[in-house]
Amino acid sequence: MxxxxxxxxxxxxxxxxxxxxxxxxxxxxxxxxxxxxxxxxxxxxxxxxxxxxxxxxxxxxxxxxxxxxxxxxxxxxxxxxxxxxxxxxxxxxxxxxxxxxKLDNDSSCATIEHKGKSILLVDLQDAGNVGTIIRTAEAVGIDRVLVTSRTCDVYNPKVIRSTMGSLFRMMVQTVPDAMTAIEAFQSNGAAVYASVVDADAQKIGTFSFAQDSLLLIGNEGNGLPQSISQAADHRITIPMKGNTESLNASMAACILMWEMNR
Amino acid sequence: MxxxxxxxxxxxxxxxxxxxxxxxxxxxxxxxxxxxxxxxxxxxxxxxxxxxxxxxxxxxxxxxxxxxxxxxxxxxxxxxxxxxxxxxxxxxxxxxxxxxxKLDNDSSCATIEHKGKSILLVDLQDAGNVGTIIRTAEAVGIDRVLVTSRTCDVYNPKVIRSTMGSLFRMMVQTVPDAMTAIEAFQSNGAAVYASVVDADAQKIGTFSFAQDSLLLIGNEGNGLPQSISQAADHRITIPMKGNTESLNASMAACILMWEMNR
CATH class of the missing domain: 3.30.1330.30 (Ribosomal protein L30/S12)
Known part of the structure; x- marks a missing residue:
């Protein structure tokens, strides 16, 4: 047959x-x-x-x-x-x-919808993290996931496995670079939040995210480049306890996305 | 030398x-x-x-x-x-x-402190999940992590790696089984919360956890046994959006622990 x-x-x-x-x-x-x-x-x-x-x-x-x-x-x-x-x-x-x-998700920033809650993965390298974040984004109701072109390819088999199928349902789009995306969102009236590890940044849980917002999540090893976090409207952080230096990238993203759409 | x-x-x-x-x-x-x-x-x-x-x-x-x-x-x-x-x-x-x-962390439930925020991993099998949960527990300020004796051994090398050293600092204790721990916490006045995937359970974000509380987290494949979730004082759930069936175990635990200590 x-x-x-x-x-x-x-x-x-x-x-x-x-x-x-x-x-x-x-x-x-x-x-x-x-x-x-x-x-x-x-x-x-x-x-x-x-x-x-x-x-x-x-x-x-x-x-x-x-x-x-x-x-x-x-x-x-x-x-x-x-x-x-x-x-x-x-x-x-x-x-x-x-x-x-492949799905139609290579986008110039001009064609990206700015309404609601969006996250942007800035140069993340670990396929498991990228997949898990996409899966969690769907679960907590984030509207779209953007990835920079230097982020691990979302069609990498390990990313696809980690999304457990969320990749096929979520709006996932590739943008050329973080700065272009930030400017596009800001010019459309969305507020841009940079997640940083810095006790002086605004602590999540103490404010509400704007109706239309873009959350920037940095690379596993280095976080967000300074030029990128400075271009954001808000620098935000997860208040940490204990001696742990930081959460891992997908756990941090998980808490941030949960708070964003709480 | x-x-x-x-x-x-x-x-x-x-x-x-x-x-x-x-x-x-x-x-x-x-x-x-x-x-x-x-x-x-x-x-x-x-x-x-x-x-x-x-x-x-x-x-x-x-x-x-x-x-x-x-x-x-x-x-x-x-x-x-x-x-x-x-x-x-x-x-x-x-x-x-x-x-x-090994650290002194095999405990009869009688010797476990019940104050503050505790979590109990009920028969979790994945070493990466167990390690990540311990690391996240430290970061968000959970007071102690209990594991049932049928949970993956916390001294498994992959658990240790995933904790990034949190295992050496966090209070991590092994209890014989979930029911014994539930009874010990309840008899000391702590409230016990079972996390379940059930739209009818209490949604996190709509209530505050008690000052002294124990959160039960179930196995990756099967969740909590019904006898265990019924023995808890509260059945709680993460409100889900999208088509995703559930978050993975460590992401769900991450959101729950964050809300528990928010």
Whole structure:
């Protein structure tokens, strides 16, 4: 019924692997890879059309929502189980892999909506952090997540896994750089908040965020560059107790987003 | 000056590795392993005496706080760099490893202080989650973290790494089981809060936690057992937006602890 693939040198297999491992391959092709039953289903349920679906025979047999997933796939390949060691990025492969067109989320700042609550990840490097922040943003009701072009690629397989499907539902947009985004939000009347580790900054919990606001979250190691935090309207901080130097980036972002939309 | 070790079959090397990989070895010896310059220093700075220190010559040469660390070590071994592949649990070994006595934190519930804000991790399995929660608890000013005996061992090397040293400073105690802890807190007048995923539970942000309170956090996959959440005085939840089924365990704990001590 479906074309079979048994060789790991098959062109389609190589294409999938390249999309997992290379950001430039994803950019050039405008495509990305999705692995696992839950994520593939979440993508389909979010209205994403799959260009290519790879599936093992045992997985096809017991696949939940088979009709919807097959129906959303332009082409389907039945793959040998032995190929999973090449395709899978996780320890326990589930037998299903897809290629989809990237969402339309590379934006000039002019086309970004400024209403409501937005966060901007400024040059974050850790894929797990970026994914977890996107997932948490959806849970607490943040309206959109912006990432600078130097932030870890949101189509990195580890980011996608960490979002648990939120990437397919959240508004996630890439902006060229932080300063351009700050200026665009300010010129549209939004208030910009820079999160910093500084006891003299405004403590969250002591003020309310503006109706339209943009929260800047800095890189794991270095925080926000000074030029960026100075360009913001407010410098804010999480009041810290204990001896701990700081929360990790995704925990800090979690508390900040929660307070932003409290 | 220090005794040298060059063989990976050395008894001390085997002892260290066993403490990394086996919970029962840690329990039997009453010891645990600490890796890396920052963690070893944080341990010493927190007043922990090191039974054994392993260090490579290059690391010894450039070690910050060398006097304090050597001074806190009962015995020091100079190790060959080639042994690091056996000792290290991380991708970029730093040349320093220690064995310390476990802290005195196996407690019967009768000896646990009930004042202030406490959290109880009920059978959490993921070492990264447990470590991150302990770190976040210190940062937001939670007074003590209790873990059930079926929660991932807090002396697991990944937990220790994720705490970034908070384990050495926070009050972390193991209790036999959740029900015993709940009863002990309630009989001392503390209010017990069970965090659940249930739209009908009390929404955090709409009430204040009692002065003395115990927050129960459930296992990643299953949440709290019903018998446990029913034994609590309050069933509470994080109001969720979006389609996301739930936050991950450490993000949920982060928001709950922040609200608890807000």
């Amino acid at each position: 479906f074309e079979q693939i048994s060789s790991k040198d098959n062109r389609q297999i190589k294409r999938y692997v390249k999309l997992c491992t290379s950001k430039s391959a994803r950019t050039d092709a405008g495509e990305f890879a999705i692995e696992g039953t839950k994520l593939v289903y979440e993508a389909v349920r979010s209205g994403i059309l799959l260009d290519t679906l790879f599936i093992t025979a045992p997985c096809l047999e017991r696949l939940a929502y088979r009709e919807e997933i097959i129906g959303a796939s332009a082409q389907v390949f039945l793959i040998e189980g032995s190929l999973e060691s090449k395709l899978s990025q996780v320890q326990t492969p589930q037998g299903v892999y897809a290629i989809a067109k | 220090f005794e040298q070790i060059s063989s990976k079959d050395n008894r001390q090397i085997k002892r260290y590795v066993k403490l990394c990989t086996s919970k029962s070895a840690r329990t039997d010896a009453g010891e645990f392993a600490i890796e890396g310059t920052k963690l070893v220093y944080e341990a010493v700075r927190s007043g922990i005496l090191l039974d054994t220190l392993f260090i490579t010559a290059p690391c010894l040469e450039r070690l910050a706080y060398r006097e304090e660390i050597i001074g806190a070590s009962a015995q020091v071994f100079l190790i060959e760099g080639s042994l690091e592949s056996k000792l290290s649990q991380v991708q970029t070994p730093q040349g320093v490893y220690a064995i310390a006595k």
